Every structure is written in structure tokens, then in C-alpha cells.
Amino acid sequence: MYKYNCLNPIAQIGLEKFDENFVKTENIGEADAILVRSAGMHDMEFSSNLKVIARAGAGVNNIPLEKCAEQGIVVFNTPGANANGVKELVIAGMLLAARDIIGGINWVQENEEDGDIAKITEKKKKVFAGTELEGKKLGVIGLGAIGVMVANTATHLGMEVYGYDPYVSVDSAWRLSGCIHHAKTVDEIYKECDYITIHVPALEDTKGMINRDSISLMKKNVVILNFARDLLVNGEDMVDALVSGRVKCYVTDFPTHEIAGVKGAIVIPHLGASTEESEDNCAKMAVREAVDYLKNGNITNSVNYPDCDMGVKGEGARITILHRNIPNMLGQFTAFFAKAGMNISLMANKSKKEYAYTMIDVEGAAEGAEDAIAQIEGVLKVRIIL
Numbered sequence: 001m002y003k004y005n006c007l008n009p010i011a012q013i014g015l016e017k018f019d020e021n022f023v024k025t026e027n028i029g030e031a032d033a034i035l036v037r038s039a040g041m042h043d044m045e046f047s048s049n050l051k052v053i054a055r056a057g058a059g060v061n062n063i064p065l066e067k068c069a070e071q072g073i074v075v076f077n078t079p080g081a082n083a084n085g086v087k088e089l090v091i092a093g094m095l096l097a098a099r100d101i102i103g104g105i106n107w108v109q110e111n112e113e114d115g116d117i118a119k120i121t122e123k124k125k126k127v128f129a130g131t132e133l134e135g136k137k138l139g140v141i142g143l144g145a146i147g148v149m150v151a152n153t154a155t156h157l158g159m160e161v162y163g164y165d166p167y168v169s170v171d172s173a174w175r176l177s178g179c180i181h182h183a184k185t186v187d188e189i190y191k192e193c194d195y196i197t198i199h200v201p202a203l204e205d206t207k208g209m210i211n212r213d214s215i216s217l218m219k220k221n222v223v224i225l226n227f228a229r230d231l232l233v234n235g236e237d238m239v240d241a242l243v244s245g246r247v248k249c250y251v252t253d254f255p256t257h258e259i260a261g262v263k264g265a266i267v268i269p270h271l272g273a274s275t276e277e278s279e280d281n282c283a284k285m286a287v288r289e290a291v292d293y294l295k296n297g298n299i300t301n302s303v304n305y306p307d308c309d310m311g312v313k314g315e316g317a318r319i320t321i322l323h324r325n326i327p328n329m330l331g332q333f334t335a336f337f338a339k340a341g342m343n344i345s346l347m348a349n350k351s352k353k354e355y356a357y358t359m360i361d362v363e364g365a366a367e368g369a370e371d372a373i374a375q376i377e378g379v380l381k382v383r384i385i386l
């Protein structure tokens with residue numbers, strides 16, 4: 001029996017994908033798997049029972065990936081599962097920035113008791129007039145699951161779209177509309193665009209990328225949208241740019257004390273992925289990944305170990321080994337099985353940066369394999385799946 005714990009509420013339709021071999025626990029220390037959304041995990045200690053963290057979502061900056069890899073804990077996320085939800089809110093964000101819909105609605109609420117509201121509306125409405133998106137230039141930084149959807153949708157609104165992503169995947173490139181202008185440098189986006197939206201992960205080289213210097217390259221009255229992570233934007237520089245009027249509007253999904261309430265900031269309480277559809281998609285994918293890893297040892301969509309799949313486990317034992325990506329590991333594993341007289345029927349080995357994963361199917365129960373392989377230097381975690 002495997003045990004899982006939910007650090008955040010996870011959509012029920014996903015949890016229903018756990019079969020009779022899984023039971024929920026409130027005791028994290030005994031969990032084989034943790035399901036999480038945005039709960040911070042950096043200060044947590046992990047028990048040696050823990051094998052999987054499945055992030056029902058995209059961003060994994062709340063999880064200590066390196067520490068997990070070192071402790072043989074495979075971290076998964078759910079690429080693309082909430083991208084449509086975010087895309088729709090980004091489009092809404094652009095519309096809210098273009099026209100003073102929020103100011104107008106607030107005015108109606110403030111005057112709801114006024115018997116003459118219908119009449120005064122026609123005098124007052126000019127205060128809330130805005131502009132249209134059609135014909136404006138949109139720069140999309142980061143052309144992954146969300147960036148591609150935002151870019152393609154904006155072309156249907158008549159926007160001229162520029163895209164920048166030096167690491168774009170082949171899949172994303174295929175999905176990107178042919179109308180998108182390929183920006184070769186991020187500065188081209190900064191200099192050319194009326195609206196700039198960022199869809200990159202929070203990494204060392206992206207943190208603070210929107211700052212005083214990048215803003216100084218942008219057009220006056222630019223609109224900046226951040227549905228990726230708070231850390232990508234220097235808060236102090238953004239407040240200054242809003243107060244000075246250099247940035248017309250900053251639409252962000254990440255409230256901070258610094259930005260909430262600043263004129264020109266439209267601050268949303270991290271609602272990008274909070275739709276029924278996105279929550280269901282993420283939960284189903286996260287549970288599927290955790291179950292397949294625990295039952296079959298297969299890794300799909302891991303962010304700290306390589307993907308590796310040998311299909312459904314057969315009759316014999318499956319030995320799964322998380323280890324360092326250093327020479328002679330496979331030689332030592334196969335030498336053990338040869339010496340023990342165990343016949344290997346199937347084997348796979350994949351690596352990702354400093355870490356690697358080996359799956360070995362043997363005929364029989366692989367007795368003694370777990371302890372023996374765990375002794376090999378560079379091995380981080382061994383499991384025998386029977």
C-alpha cells in the first residue's frame with residue numbers, strides 16, 4: 001500500500017485516479033508521495049519514505065529540486081496542464097489595461113443608489129475611455145506552454161506579436177503561429193512593443209529581468225504583464241516606473257505589499273491557474289505521474305531526474321536506481337546481477353545533468369539486490385518493485 005499526502009487542496013477528480021493500492025495520509029512523515037501546488041517546501045525536512053513530489057502546476061520554484069535529487073526524491077510537474085487558464089487571464093489582463101473597466105465598474109458600484117445613474121453615466125463615461133488591442137504590438141518573452149498560447153491568441157485579436165525565447169523547444173516552435181515575429185534579442189521586445197508579457201520560469205538568470213534598465217529601453221506608456229512569478233520583476237523599480245508614468249500599467253498575478261494599491265498596478269491574487277479545468281487537468285496529470293512512478297518506476301515530466309519509461313512492470317522484479325551521472329555505474333549494477341546469477345530481461349538508463357536513472361527488470365524476486373546496490377558509491381536511492 002502506498003500513502004500520499006496533499007500539501008495543498010488537490011482537485012478530487014485527480015485524487016480519484018489513485019487506485020486501491022493508495023491511501024491518503026495526513027502524516028507527511030509516512031507519505032510515499034506528496035501532491036502540492038504553491039505551498040513553500042524549501043524549509044521542509046523529508047523522510048526517507050518520500051519518493052515522489054508531484055507539483056500540480058508548472059512552476060517549481062517552491063520546491064528544493066537539488067535537495068530532492070540528492071535524497072532520491074523525484075519531482076514532477078504538469079507541463080501545459082494549466083496553460084489555457086493562464087492564457088485566458090493574460091488576455092483579460094490586457095483588456096483591463098487597455099480600457100478602464102475596473103474604474104468604470106467601481107464608479108457604478110459607488111453610485112448604485114443614485115436614481116439618475118442612467119443619465120449621469122452618459123456624461124461620466126468619457127473618464128473611463130480607453131484604447132483597443134488591435135494593431136498594437138505585443139511582446140511575449142518565453143514561448144513555452146503559456147507563451148505560445150498567448151502569442152497565437154493575440155494574433156486573432158489583430159495584435160502584431162513578437163516572440164522571444166532563446167531555448168524554445170521544437171514542440172513549442174511547431175505550435176507557434178507563422179505570423180509571430182521572431183525577436184532575436186529581448187531588447188527588441190523591450191524597444192518595439194506596447195504590451196510586454198513574461199512567461200519564463202523563475203531561474204537565476206530570469207530573476208529581476210524587468211528592472212530599471214530594461215524599463216528604460218521600453219516605450220513610454222508600455223503595459224507590462226507578469227503572470228509568471230513575482231521574482232522576475234524588481235518591485236521597487238516597477239513602483240518608480242508606475243509613479244513616474246513611464247509604465248502605464250503593470251498587470252500582475254502576484255500581490256506584494258509593495259505593489260498592491262499603487263496607481264497603475266492591476267493586482268490579481270494568483271488566479272492564473274485557478275479554473276476548474278486547469279485544476280482538474282493538473283491534478284489528473286500529477287496523480288498519473290506519481291502512480292506510474294510508484295507502481296512501474298516510470299518517470300514522465302520530472303524536473304530533477306531524466307524521463308525514462310519501460311512500460312508496465314511484468315511478472316519479475318523491477319529494480320529502479322536513482323544515481324549520480326558518473327562513469328561505471330551501469331557496469332557495477334550489471335556486475336552485481338551477473339554475480340548473483342540473476343537474468344536481466346530489460347534495462348534502461350537515462351541521464352539529466354548530474355543525475356541519472358536506471359531501470360532493470362529481472363526474472364524472479366531480486367533478493368538482496370536492494371541492499372547490495374545501495375552500497376555502490378553514487379547510488380542515491382534503490383527500489384525493488386515486486
Ligand SMILES: NC(=O)c1ccc[n+]([C@@H]2O[C@H](COP(=O)([O-])OP(=O)(O)OC[C@H]3O[C@@H](n4cnc5c(N)ncnc54)[C@H](O)[C@@H]3O)[C@@H](O)[C@H]2O)c1
Pocket residue numbers: 057058059060079080082083086141142143144145146147164165166167168169172199200201202205206227228229253270271272273274
Ligand atoms: N499565474 C499562474 O497561475 C501560473 C500558471 C502556470 C505557470 N505560471 C508560471 O509561468 C511560467 C511559465 O509557464 P509555462 O507553463 O509556459 O512553462 P514552460 O516551461 O512551458 O515555458 C517556459 C519557457 O520559458 C523559456 N525560457 C526560459 N528562460 C528564458 C529566458 N531567459 N528568456 C526567454 N525565454 C526563456 C523556456 O525555453 C520555455 O520555453 C512557470 O514557470 C510558472 O512560474 C504561472
Ligand SMILES: O=C(O)[C@H](O)COP(=O)(O)O
Pocket residue numbers: 037038039056057058059060082270272273274
Ligand atoms: O506555476 C503554476 O502552475 C501556477 O503558478 C499555479 O499555481 P497554483 O497551482 O498554486 O495556482
